[in-house]
Amino acid sequence: MSPAHHDSGASAPVASSDPSIQGVDASPSAYWPVPVLRAVPALAAAAAITFNPDHSPQVGLVTFGSAAVVGGVVLAVGSALRLADRSSRTIAVLQGVVGAVIGALCLVFSHGQLPVLVAFVTAWAVLTGVLELLTGLRRRRRSPLARDWTTVGVLTLALAVVFLVVPPDYSQQLGGIEQIEGELTSSTVLVGILGAYGALVGVFLVIAGLSLKWQTGHPAAADTPDDKARTS
Numbered sequence: 001m002s003p004a005h006h007d008s009g010a011s012a013p014v015a016s017s018d019p020s021i022q023g024v025d026a027s028p029s030a031y032w033p034v035p036v037l038r039a040v041p042a043l044a045a046a047a048a049i050t051f052n053p054d055h056s057p058q059v060g061l062v063t064f065g066s067a068a069v070v071g072g073v074v075l076a077v078g079s080a081l082r083l084a085d086r087s088s089r090t091i092a093v094l095q096g097v098v099g100a101v102i103g104a105l106c107l108v109f110s111h112g113q114l115p116v117l118v119a120f121v122t123a124w125a126v127l128t129g130v131l132e133l134l135t136g137l138r139r140r141r142r143s144p145l146a147r148d149w150t151t152v153g154v155l156t157l158a159l160a161v162v163f164l165v166v167p168p169d170y171s172q173q174l175g176g177i178e179q180i181e182g183e184l185t186s187s188t189v190l191v192g193i194l195g196a197y198g199a200l201v202g203v204f205l206v207i208a209g210l211s212l213k214w215q216t217g218h219p220a221a222a223d224t225p226d227d228k229a230r231t232s
Contacts, residue, residue: 029212031145034078036209041070042202049195057117060191061110064117067198068103068124072096085143088135095131099124114168114187121194122163129156144215148208152201159197166190 045067052059076096083089102124109116133153139146172184 029215030084031078031082032209032212034075034082034209035148035205035212037074037078038071039202039205039209041067041074042198042205044198046195046198046202049191049198055188055191057112057114057187057191058110060117060187060194061106061112061120063191064121064124064194065103065106065110068106069100070103072098072100072103075099085139088139088143088145091131091135095128095135098131099128102127114190117187117190118163118168121190122160125156125160125163129153129160132156144212148205151204155197155201155204159193162193163190166193 045063048063049055049059073096076093079089079092079096083092102120106117106120109120130153132149136146136148136150136153139149166186166189168186
């Protein structure tokens with residue numbers, strides 16, 4: 001007599017192995033060209049400011065505006081094509097568009113004085129910094145990209161703080177023991193800080209991008225609850 005077979009009519013639920021369903025970025029290593037390409041205009045702006053003795057607001061507007069336009073386009077297009085997580089992709093594209101628009105306004109008003117430079121850079125730093133920090137905080141513990149986004153977001157917000165605290169009428173005559181002729185003004189300080197920011201963020205983005213390219217595993221996915229349940 002053959003054993004009876006019982007069919008309950010319902011199968012046990014199967015845990016999905018799709019990382020996007022679990023909330024984990026499917027292939028963060030595919031995103032590596034985006035930070036590397038974002039670094040190019042930042043480093044170019046840093047070099048242009050460093051090797052140009054003229055730190056006038058007009059030089060700052062043209063240099064910053066050009067870098068913001070190129071960087072914004074790279075971020076928007078690259079994120080649209082290479083980010084798997086829908087919400088992160090939406091925020092990154094919005095960040096890129098905002099950055100490109102403000103950069104374009106800098107180029108349109110490139111003959112403006114220091115208040116124009118401070119207004120545009122501060123607006124750009126606050127808006128894009130908040131968006132990038134938000135993306136990083138939302139994806140913490142779920143994506144290796146989160147730490148990079150959070151770091152750049154914090155650095156960008158710090159740039160906004162510096163531009164707000166430097167007095168617009170600051171002026172200091174040079175001299176000292178070497179009797180250097182010239183004057184250190186708020187424009188010189190702020191444009192120089194723009195160059196330093198570009199160098200710092202540019203180097204960080206290159207390292208972040210290459211780290212993504214060379215990573216061999218996906219540690220974020222290893223700690224998801226679904227994975228632990230399947231292996232227990």
